[in-house]
Amino acid sequence: MSTDEPTADDVTPDEVSGEETTVAQSDEPVLSVEDVKVHYKPGGIVKRALTDKKVRAVDGVSFDLYENDIVVLVGESGCGKTTLGKTAVGLEKPTEGTVSYRGQDIWEAKENPREAETEFTEIRRAMQIIHQDPANALNSSRRVKAILSDPLKKWRTELGPKEREDTIYRYLEYVDMMPPEDYAERYPHQLSGGEKQRVALGRALLMNPDVILADEAISALDVSLRVGMMDLILDLQETFDTSYVFISHDLANARYLAKRAGGRIAIMYLGEIVEIGPPEEILRNPTHPYTKVLKWSTPTVDPNLARERIQEDPPVREVDVPDPEDPPSGCKFHTRCPEAREVCTREEPGLYDTAGESDAACFRALETHEYWNSDELAGPDDEYGAESESGFGD
Numbered sequence: 001m002s003t004d005e006p007t008a009d010d011v012t013p014d015e016v017s018g019e020e021t022t023v024a025q026s027d028e029p030v031l032s033v034e035d036v037k038v039h040y041k042p043g044g045i046v047k048r049a050l051t052d053k054k055v056r057a058v059d060g061v062s063f064d065l066y067e068n069d070i071v072v073l074v075g076e077s078g079c080g081k082t083t084l085g086k087t088a089v090g091l092e093k094p095t096e097g098t099v100s101y102r103g104q105d106i107w108e109a110k111e112n113p114r115e116a117e118t119e120f121t122e123i124r125r126a127m128q129i130i131h132q133d134p135a136n137a138l139n140s141s142r143r144v145k146a147i148l149s150d151p152l153k154k155w156r157t158e159l160g161p162k163e164r165e166d167t168i169y170r171y172l173e174y175v176d177m178m179p180p181e182d183y184a185e186r187y188p189h190q191l192s193g194g195e196k197q198r199v200a201l202g203r204a205l206l207m208n209p210d211v212i213l214a215d216e217a218i219s220a221l222d223v224s225l226r227v228g229m230m231d232l233i234l235d236l237q238e239t240f241d242t243s244y245v246f247i248s249h250d251l252a253n254a255r256y257l258a259k260r261a262g263g264r265i266a267i268m269y270l271g272e273i274v275e276i277g278p279p280e281e282i283l284r285n286p287t288h289p290y291t292k293v294l295k296w297s298t299p300t301v302d303p304n305l306a307r308e309r310i311q312e313d314p315p316v317r318e319v320d321v322p323d324p325e326d327p328p329s330g331c332k333f334h335t336r337c338p339e340a341r342e343v344c345t346r347e348e349p350g351l352y353d354t355a356g357e358s359d360a361a362c363f364r365a366l367e368t369h370e371y372w373n374s375d376e377l378a379g380p381d382d383e384y385g386a387e388s389e390s391g392f393g394d
């Protein structure tokens with residue numbers, strides 16, 4: 001593993017490159033996600049027609065995003081990060097709940113334009129997305145100049161050809177593509193993966209967005225390039241006053257981003273946010289047992305810690321992730337949770353204030369709750385736990 005790559009426990013605040021940016025956040029959120037659910041019918045056309053089952057990709061999520069804010073969504077594959085991100089920026093319609101941009105319900109704006117205070121096209125411009133694989137997002141048959149001209153022709157109609165060209169060069173400079181005149185003439189296949197991703201970032205910024213959804217925007221890059229790309233995103237966040245919903249499966253990178261931007265990490269499990277808070281709180285003092293599992297599984301460069309971890313069992317009762325079409329009752333994490341008690345099998349926790357600075361969906365955050373008098377679960381093979389031969393039970 002490259003030492004360039006941040007890990008969960010080796011990056012102290014002082015080691016984070018550049019100064020921590022404590023950005024003054026406004027009181028009014030730019031984006032409000034309120035009790036959002038996105039449920040899909042699973043499978044192909046035939047299965048969809050025949051089944052009543054639903055994949056609960058996002059299942060009751062709320063969070064606010066402020067000016068210059070970053071929320072990094074972290075969780076295992078399939079936990080709903082992309083679906084939540086796309087729903088938050090208006091690319092996916094929620095099955096239930098609302099998503100508002102500066103107080104305007106996005107789907108009301110689309111479906112009832114006469115009633116809307118903010119036009120849907122304006123909301124679309126204000127919310128941009130950078131994908132994991134920029135190669136798919138950039139038209140391979142067009143030069144960088146043409147790719148970057150499109151948003152300007154659509155949104156900056158007052159610009160003539162010369163001003164447009166100057167603007168493109170300026171944005172290429174912003175994303176460190178120098179000399180811009182050279183890069184502007186290239187086709188995507190003449191760019192490295194990192195350069196393609198920077199063109200994608202430049203194109204998103206050309207729209208002067210308020211919010212950028214960055215969906216695993218650095219995971220396809222070489223490990224040695226990831227920190228540079230994160231630094232560039234953070235530097236430009238200050239320049240352009242942009243807020244980010246960042247999606248990552250990597251807690252260490254999430255920490256790096258959220259720490260520098262004064263943002264938050266939101267841990268997702270089976271369609272829900274199970275813990276949300278400042279990165280140091282999430283990493284140093286996690287409350288939710290699932291956050292502890294993610295922290296445990298994040299690589300470390302500390303050889304002693306790495307050796308200890310090899311000898312330890314993971315802090316779960318059961319390794320398999322439940323089927324999102326048939327999630328467990330009560331707390332969805334109870335089948336894997338080493339702290340689960342009987343009440344967790346039947347009652348669903350809300351997001352509670354913890355003793356620290358995070359909110360966590362765990363009864364253990366509450367000093368007084370039935371949980372503390374509830375029977376402990378014996379192990380993964382008992383009547384409450386899922387059947388398992390994993391051997392990770394107690």
Ligand SMILES: Nc1ncnc2c1ncn2[C@@H]1O[C@H](COP(=O)(O)OP(=O)(O)OP(=O)(O)O)[C@@H](O)[C@H]1O
Pocket residue numbers: 040041042043055056057075076077078079080081082083084249324
């Ligand atoms: N259009 C769809 N139709 C049916 N099911 C879907 C659809 N999109 C996503 N899902 C399901 O919803 C769940 C959440 O998917 P999502 O892609 O949001 O997760 P993720 O955390 O982003 O995963 P990854 O890290 O692998 O991208 C998964 O079970 C997925 O199979």
